[in-house]
Every structure is written in C-alpha cells, then in structure tokens.
Amino acid sequence: MSNFSRRDFLKVAGLASGAVAMSQMAPRFLSRKIDGAPNVIILVFDAMTARNLSLYGYKRETTPNFQKFAERANVYHNHHSGGNFTTPGTASLLTGTYPWTHRAFNIAGLIERERIDHNIFTAFGDQYHRLAFSQNLLPNYFFGQFAKDIETILPASSFSLIEQVTGEMFTKDSVAAYRSFDNFLFQDGSPPASLVFGLADRILLRSKEARINMNDYPRGLPRAGDHALFFQLKDVFDGVQATISELDANGPYLAYLHLWAPHTPYKPTKQFDKIFQDNYRPAKKPDHRFGTHIEYYKLNNRRQNYDEFIANVDAEFGRLIDTLEASGALDNSYVVVVSDHGESFERGVEEHVTKLLYETLTHIPLLISAPGQQARQDIYVPTNNVDILPTLLKLTGHPIPDWTEGKLLPGFGGVEDMERSQFTVEAKGNPAYAPLTQATVAMVKGSHKLIYYSGYEAEVSFELYDLENDYEELEDLYPSQPSFLKALKDELLEKMDSVNKKVPQTLICLKNYFHIPIKFVKRISSLFQGCRVPVLP
Amino acid sequence: MAIYNRIPKKQEILPVYAVIVLMIYGWTILKFNYNVTGWLYFLNIGEIFGVFTYSMTVNLLESLLVLLGVIAAGVVLPKKWFGEWFVARGASLSMLVLGLMMYIADQFNTKQYYPSEIIRWSPAILVLIGFVVYFLGRIQRTRTAIEFFADRAIIFLYIAIPVSLISLVAVLIRNIF
Structure with a gap:
C-alpha cells in the first residue's frame, strides 16, 4: 500500500468516476429498444418566418435545400405558431396547447406547474429514448420542468465555440439555476447583478470573444442572444448530425433539436455575406401604432442580413440531410422541420418582440417527411404548432391525450377542415395566472384572419384580413364590416371568455413552491391553498 | 508564526467584512x-x-473572497502601510475597490460594449486607491469616520450571514436531492 503513489490514486479515481458515469448511462440506452418503431426528429429553427423562404414563394432564393427536402415531405403552406416569440411558441409545440392553456407567455416564463406532465416527452413514454437540445435558453426552462421524462438533455452550450453558461452545471435544479445565473446574476446586456463573479465573467467572455478567429464570419460570430454562447453554424449542424447518428444506434428515439439560427444577430459566413445585394424592395406597409417605427430602409437592410443568414442555414441543413440520408438515419425516421415563431421587417417593426401578430410573425414553415416518403404533398388548410404533438403521437402508435388542443395534421390522418379556427396568442405583458386582459390574439379561419387587441388602449380593437386575396395584409377589412365579421368576432370573443374562465387559481400558491419533499412544508403550505400574491403595477 | 501574527484580529475583521457585505x-x-x-x-x-x-449564496462567496483579498493585503503589506489601522484602511480599500467595480459593471450595458478605457486604466486607479487608503488611515478624522461607519455596518451581518447560510443549505439540498 505504501507504493500507492499519487499517480495511482489519480488513475483509480478516474476509473471509478468513469465506471459510475457509465453505470448511470447504460440502463438508459439498453432498456428501451422496440424493433421497428419509427424515430422522430424535430428540427426547430428559431425565428424562421415562412414569408422569407423561397420554399413558400419568397422572391430571394433563400432555401434551395429546404425545397429539395420538400420533394420528399408534406409541405404545410398555412402553418402558424402558437405565439410570436420563443417562450409561447415553443411551449405550444411541446405541449400541444395554446398559450392561454400552458400559460408560458411571458419572456422566460414557465409552463403552468400543474400541467407539466402534459408534454410531448411524457406522452411518448419511456419506450422511446427522449433527447432535448436547445441553443436558446428559454426552452431549457421547459426541459427542466419536464426533466423526469427526458433521458438526455444536451447542454445549451453543446457544439459552441465559446460558452459561459453557468446554469447548465446544476443539472438537478436547472430551472432555478438558469434563471439565477444566466438570466440574472451573469446575464449579459445589462450590468451584472453579481458584482465580483459577474464582472469577472463579463470581462472573461469579452476577452475570449476578442481572441477568437472570425475569418469565416465577417460580421462576427453568431451568438445566442444575451446568452454567453457563441457558435459556428457548421459545428452546430455537425453536432446535430453526430447526435442523431448516436441515437440511431440505440433504438427508437424522439429528438427535439432547437437551433438558434436564423434568429438575430444575423451573422452568416463570408460565403453568404452580401449575396442578396439586389434591388428587391418588399411591399411598403404603413407603420403600426404599436410598432417601434424603424425606418423602411433600415428594415430592408436587416431583412437582407436575415435572408443571407437563412441561406447559410439552408446550406447547412442540406448538408445535414444529405449526411443523414447517406447513413440511413432517415430510413426509419419522421423528420419534422418547423420554427417556433416568425420574424418581422415591416410596419416599423424589426425582429419579433412586439404586440403584433401579422403573418410575418406567425406564419412559419412546417415540413414533415415520413420514413421512405418519396413524393411531395402540399397542404393548404390552416394548421398550427399545437397540431404537431397529436400527429406525432398517432404516427408512432401512441394514444392521443385529451388535454391537447391540436388536431391531426392533414396528410397524416387529419381532415382538411377549412372551417377550423386556429390561434396565435401574444400576452407577454399579462400576468401568467390572471385572465388575458392585455393581449393580442389572432384567429385564422379559412382564408380570413381576425386580430384582436385588448388592454393596450382604452378600448379593444380589431383588424381583419383576407389572406387569400391580400397575402401582404395591406387592406384591413374590419372598418367595412363585412357580413361574415360578426360570426368571426363572436367566436373569438367567446373563445376568450371561455379560456379566461379556466385561469389556474393555484398557480402561485405555496403548495406548489417547494421542491423539497418535506412533509411539514406541504402541511403548512396546504393552509395557503387558493391564495394569490398581489402583483406590483 | 510571524505571518499568523500579522493576520488582523476578529474584532478588526468584522467591521471590514460588514462594509464588504x-x-x-x-x-x-x-x-x-x-x-x-x-x-x-x-x-x-x-x-x-x-x-x-442562489444570489445570496453567490454573494456570500464573493464577500468572503474580497475579505480574503483585504486580509491578504494586511498580511503582505508592511504593517505601517496597511495593518496599523486595519479597520479604517480595510474598509476604505473595500469601498473604493468595490465602488470601482460597480462603476465598471455599470458600463456593461449592452452585449457588445466593452469599457476598455476604464479597464486599461484600472491598475493605475488601483495604485491611486492604495495611496488614498494609506492617507485616509493617517488622518484621524477620516479614520474615525470610516471606523464609525464600518462599526455600524456590522448590523447587516446579523441579517446577511444567517440568510446566506440558510440559502447555501437550500442550494445544496436542491442540488443533491
């Protein structure tokens, strides 16, 4: 024993920790294999509006590879998101419910605590290996809420060139840790709330950023918003490809892969930089009173950057699909290509932090390729991201839960119902536990779209568009009061009334607060059942 | 043993720590x-x-780290420069350095901006702070005022430390179970 050196100790410690790690991982991979069950790959491109994709008729040739992929997929031409930014949009996709049900409609909000079992990962059950990855931290809050039903949660910083994401180190308490560190103590974009570590973190991040070689990125390296996470598109797509290949060897799986691009900042590689310096000028639309009044030429410049970034994403997507196809990974997989919300470059509004719900913000791409599908099918009826959950469950032989508000997608067992209404909700200024009184709601029914603005002005207001004959939403039909308006308006207002009656009353009650299962805490907290905490104005 | 003797006494450390906290x-x-x-x-x-x-736990670690730095200064620097009036000099050093850090932190208002000027000048500012701290300790009126302030600040320790320790335990429990 006296010969047991420091080096021996390190070897034994390394082997022991490796063995412990392997013992925890092995059962997860080995216990679930079901022969023949199809895999599901959901690829989410953050902030990708259908309105800027040549796949859907956009003037610039932004997506030749998406078009190529569409030749073997169902292409949904009138697909909408549940919200106009990541939190509600992603929550609707993952839960199959609208924001008024899942209640995650504030920035960095959470799904209603009593509904966290109503999600796609839980619904797939443990016969599937469930993997979740998002470069955007906001969906990672949801992953934390669903953690017990996700075998593998890849850290947001995976495949990044520079990363200083602290929350992901706290795997057992990731929701609180992300919010505490990455959304508060060390959050970039404002002075850090942590004076010593936060400042050190900030200086370190800037110095790393300054040292990085950005020859391939003339506008700088893409960054995931305020998160301390810089990446190269190539690395991210390589990482996604490697992840899928790894999963492919281990039986049926559900992989939710949420990529930051083409979200702002739009920073393509030099190959795609300035490729759209053309004379394209989109229809000029009047500034909206709730807009930020950004000038037309600035919006067009940003649109150009966005389009170039989309083209860059498209090229990487093409490379990914080719690689997966060559490896046979797609032979038994449903591949869903979708976004969480759109992006705006019109009416004085840039990006998507807005009260508005025009098509640029809500009309998103949806392509679903079934295993072995060789022909393209185009579907034109209105559909919504809430429909993806029930459709995938049906396709993989799972029962469709009664809590979803989605319907089966046409082309995969659903009916083409032009009379079905579907909704997009924006309510980031409304408390999650209160009725929706400050919100914008868009209802698409058939070819018409009714937009309802509530709580911003003294009186509620409406806009009405005919999407079939007025693709750009230039002519508001509401002032002319067409005959069908009353029925649409009544339906929307009735819907608002009914959802506002179902507001969760116990969302912020103490009984939901404590993660620590201590009996006396539960007993004491049960005394507070039904309580509400006042919200400061 | 000599170094151990240079470590300030608990009664001297507490008011300085209170200012840091x-x-x-x-x-x-x-x-x-x-x-x-x-x-x-x-x-x-x-x-x-x-x-x-989480915030209180991070604050506890930060404050202990800064205190360690101040104590280290007391140990390393000649007693006449720093250790002689440790409370006044330690408290004023903490206030000025943390004040400088607050100013720099406040400059990070956007994701892109880097306050390179102030960070480049920081070593010089720190030397200046060193001189100021030395002279503050030599002037009886400022020394008394700082000691008075630091002494009164101890009341915050009665709140901050228990809250931080409870927070630390809560963070540990949340991440273990």
Whole structure:
C-alpha cells in the first residue's frame, strides 16, 4: 500500500468516476429498444418566418435545400405558431396547447406547474429514448420542468465555440439555476447583478470573444442572444448530425433539436455575406401604432442580413440531410422541420418582440417527411404548432391525450377542415395566472384572419384580413364590416371568455413552491391553498 | 508564526467584512428588486425564493473572497502601510475597490460594449486607491469616520450571514436531492 503513489490514486479515481458515469448511462440506452418503431426528429429553427423562404414563394432564393427536402415531405403552406416569440411558441409545440392553456407567455416564463406532465416527452413514454437540445435558453426552462421524462438533455452550450453558461452545471435544479445565473446574476446586456463573479465573467467572455478567429464570419460570430454562447453554424449542424447518428444506434428515439439560427444577430459566413445585394424592395406597409417605427430602409437592410443568414442555414441543413440520408438515419425516421415563431421587417417593426401578430410573425414553415416518403404533398388548410404533438403521437402508435388542443395534421390522418379556427396568442405583458386582459390574439379561419387587441388602449380593437386575396395584409377589412365579421368576432370573443374562465387559481400558491419533499412544508403550505400574491403595477 | 501574527484580529475583521457585505449584497439586492416586479408576473414565491437563495449564496462567496483579498493585503503589506489601522484602511480599500467595480459593471450595458478605457486604466486607479487608503488611515478624522461607519455596518451581518447560510443549505439540498 505504501507504493500507492499519487499517480495511482489519480488513475483509480478516474476509473471509478468513469465506471459510475457509465453505470448511470447504460440502463438508459439498453432498456428501451422496440424493433421497428419509427424515430422522430424535430428540427426547430428559431425565428424562421415562412414569408422569407423561397420554399413558400419568397422572391430571394433563400432555401434551395429546404425545397429539395420538400420533394420528399408534406409541405404545410398555412402553418402558424402558437405565439410570436420563443417562450409561447415553443411551449405550444411541446405541449400541444395554446398559450392561454400552458400559460408560458411571458419572456422566460414557465409552463403552468400543474400541467407539466402534459408534454410531448411524457406522452411518448419511456419506450422511446427522449433527447432535448436547445441553443436558446428559454426552452431549457421547459426541459427542466419536464426533466423526469427526458433521458438526455444536451447542454445549451453543446457544439459552441465559446460558452459561459453557468446554469447548465446544476443539472438537478436547472430551472432555478438558469434563471439565477444566466438570466440574472451573469446575464449579459445589462450590468451584472453579481458584482465580483459577474464582472469577472463579463470581462472573461469579452476577452475570449476578442481572441477568437472570425475569418469565416465577417460580421462576427453568431451568438445566442444575451446568452454567453457563441457558435459556428457548421459545428452546430455537425453536432446535430453526430447526435442523431448516436441515437440511431440505440433504438427508437424522439429528438427535439432547437437551433438558434436564423434568429438575430444575423451573422452568416463570408460565403453568404452580401449575396442578396439586389434591388428587391418588399411591399411598403404603413407603420403600426404599436410598432417601434424603424425606418423602411433600415428594415430592408436587416431583412437582407436575415435572408443571407437563412441561406447559410439552408446550406447547412442540406448538408445535414444529405449526411443523414447517406447513413440511413432517415430510413426509419419522421423528420419534422418547423420554427417556433416568425420574424418581422415591416410596419416599423424589426425582429419579433412586439404586440403584433401579422403573418410575418406567425406564419412559419412546417415540413414533415415520413420514413421512405418519396413524393411531395402540399397542404393548404390552416394548421398550427399545437397540431404537431397529436400527429406525432398517432404516427408512432401512441394514444392521443385529451388535454391537447391540436388536431391531426392533414396528410397524416387529419381532415382538411377549412372551417377550423386556429390561434396565435401574444400576452407577454399579462400576468401568467390572471385572465388575458392585455393581449393580442389572432384567429385564422379559412382564408380570413381576425386580430384582436385588448388592454393596450382604452378600448379593444380589431383588424381583419383576407389572406387569400391580400397575402401582404395591406387592406384591413374590419372598418367595412363585412357580413361574415360578426360570426368571426363572436367566436373569438367567446373563445376568450371561455379560456379566461379556466385561469389556474393555484398557480402561485405555496403548495406548489417547494421542491423539497418535506412533509411539514406541504402541511403548512396546504393552509395557503387558493391564495394569490398581489402583483406590483 | 510571524505571518499568523500579522493576520488582523476578529474584532478588526468584522467591521471590514460588514462594509464588504453591505456593498456586495446591496448591489445584488438592488438588481433583484428591479427584476422581482417582472418575475411576479410568472414565477411563484418559491421560484423567486430560489433565485434569491442562489444570489445570496453567490454573494456570500464573493464577500468572503474580497475579505480574503483585504486580509491578504494586511498580511503582505508592511504593517505601517496597511495593518496599523486595519479597520479604517480595510474598509476604505473595500469601498473604493468595490465602488470601482460597480462603476465598471455599470458600463456593461449592452452585449457588445466593452469599457476598455476604464479597464486599461484600472491598475493605475488601483495604485491611486492604495495611496488614498494609506492617507485616509493617517488622518484621524477620516479614520474615525470610516471606523464609525464600518462599526455600524456590522448590523447587516446579523441579517446577511444567517440568510446566506440558510440559502447555501437550500442550494445544496436542491442540488443533491
């Protein structure tokens, strides 16, 4: 024993920790294999509006590879998101419910605590290996809420060139840790709330950023918003490809892969930089009173950057699909290509932090390729991201839960119902536990779209568009009061009334607060059942 | 043994630590209050409490780290320069350095901006702070005023330390179970 050196100790410690790690991982991979069950790959491109994709008729040739992929997929031409930014949009996709049900409609909000079992990962059950990855931290809050039903949660910083994401180190308490560190103590974009570590973190991040070689990125390296996470598109797509290949060897799986691009900042590689310096000028639309009044030429410049970034994403997507196809990974997989919300470059509004719900913000791409599908099918009826959950469950032989508000997608067992209404909700200024009184709601029914603005002005207001004959939403039909308006308006207002009656009353009650299962805490907290905490104005 | 003797006494360390705690915790609590009105829109009290526990734990570690730095200065520097009037000099050093850090932190208002000028000048500012601290200790009136202030600040330790320790335990429990 006296010969047991420091080096021996390190070897034994390394082997022991490796063995412990392997013992925890092995059962997860080995216990679930079901022969023949199809895999599901959901690829989410953050902030990708259908309105800027040549796949859907956009003037610039932004997506030749998406078009190529569409030749073997169902292409949904009138697909909408549940919200106009990541939190509600992603929550609707993952839960199959609208924001008024899942209640995650504030920035960095959470799904209603009593509904966290109503999600796609839980619904797939443990016969599937469930993997979740998002470069955007906001969906990672949801992953934390669903953690017990996700075998593998890849850290947001995976495949990044520079990363200083602290929350992901706290795997057992990731929701609180992300919010505490990455959304508060060390959050970039404002002075850090942590004076010593936060400042050190900030200086370190800037110095790393300054040292990085950005020859391939003339506008700088893409960054995931305020998160301390810089990446190269190539690395991210390589990482996604490697992840899928790894999963492919281990039986049926559900992989939710949420990529930051083409979200702002739009920073393509030099190959795609300035490729759209053309004379394209989109229809000029009047500034909206709730807009930020950004000038037309600035919006067009940003649109150009966005389009170039989309083209860059498209090229990487093409490379990914080719690689997966060559490896046979797609032979038994449903591949869903979708976004969480759109992006705006019109009416004085840039990006998507807005009260508005025009098509640029809500009309998103949806392509679903079934295993072995060789022909393209185009579907034109209105559909919504809430429909993806029930459709995938049906396709993989799972029962469709009664809590979803989605319907089966046409082309995969659903009916083409032009009379079905579907909704997009924006309510980031409304408390999650209160009725929706400050919100914008868009209802698409058939070819018409009714937009309802509530709580911003003294009186509620409406806009009405005919999407079939007025693709750009230039002519508001509401002032002319067409005959069908009353029925649409009544339906929307009735819907608002009914959802506002179902507001969760116990969302912020103490009984939901404590993660620590201590009996006396539960007993004491049960005394507070039904309580509400006042919200400061 | 000589080095051990140079470590300031507990009665001297406490007021200095109190000043550090006041500044570090004060900064975070200010930011916390700014954010909490937004969080109340969608987080429950337990979740807000969770952010608070992480913040207090981080503050505890930060304050101990800064205190360690001040004590190290007391040990390393000649006694006449720093250790002689440790409370006054330690407290003023903490106030000035943390004040400088607050100023720099406040410059990070956007994702792109880097306050390179102030950071480049920081070593010179720190030397200047060193001189100021030395002279503050030599002037009886300022020395007394700083000691008075630091002594009164100890009251915050009675709140901050128990809260931080409870927070530390809460963070550990949340991450173990």
